[in-house]
Amino acid sequence: MKKRIPLLLIFFRLLLAPIIIVLAYYLKEESRGILVILIFLGLISDIFDGIIARKLKVSSVGLRRLDSQVDLVFWIAVMIACYILNAEILQENKVGLFLLLFMEFLCYAISFIRFSKETCTHAFLSKIWGLFLFSSFVSIIGFGYGGILLQLTIYWGIISQLDVILIILLLPKWQNDIPSSYHANLIRKGIPFKKSKLLNDE
Template identity: 45%
Template sequence: MILGLLSDIFDGIIARRLNVSSPMLRRLDSGVDQFFWLSIVAGCYITCPQFFKDNLLKISLLVAMEAGCYAISYIRFGKEVATHAISSKFWTLVLLATMIQVTVSCSSVILFNICFYLGIATRIEIIGMLLIIKEWTNDIPTIYHAFLIRNGKEITRHKLFNG
């Protein structure tokens, strides 16, 4: 899991350093990220099905929110989500820690709850971004930046995160 996350982090950094990052590449990266996390969740489910049964409501809500992000993006723009929001990057780190804890102990209470609420907050932010921007845009750091983009203003991008 850790190696997969590290490769996900560094593939974007390397692509930006080599100036080969493009909107299509960012869209593909988002799709691969989804597959990566679905694979981890499937593996955790096989190993610890009771954890998923005990937390079915929260997990279902997270999945529904993620699906909502994709639905809104497809309905509005005909493309999948590729905001790569900074808050989502932090959520990914908490998600990784949660999945490691679940894999090791088949249990997670405090970390899972942090992961759940942070996941909901980041999905709400992404939905907000998708409703604010006028046309599909990748690499939107925050909802504040979505307002700037909507108003035709340039945004400052960080080379490591979204640039």
């Protein structure tokens, strides 16, 4: 049972996605407090599923791929909740948000064209972007404020997506857990490097 903890954490985050949308839609203003708690729990589950999997030596490519796709579902659900509660904030930043969604689609499209698989880089810049997303969405849902934090999140998201696209283009074959485009270039050149045991699979 202990070895199933990482998988359970991933499915917990997947379960949170529809709950977050339903609460925002039906409870409106009254949902804000509980939504902030659920988003925090989702972030914690995302941080610890990989760490625990590596500690228990049950980390696998399949688990990492599932983790990536559930992350996407979770954050899209949170963004939908933000739109339900504060549509005006997202409307003010719609160009940047649409650009981010397009770049996310582009990452998947390029990965499928090159490798017939979805992207699963778990890159360092993307991990930081996850923290930006958390901060921005909590700010919107908890306090009704987007402001400079949301703009920084959009800018960082664009940079991290460009990094992922470069990783996909540089890799000679599909791999998961590539820290950055710099490391993808090392792989392309056949130069070995050591990954962080805390952040990535070996």
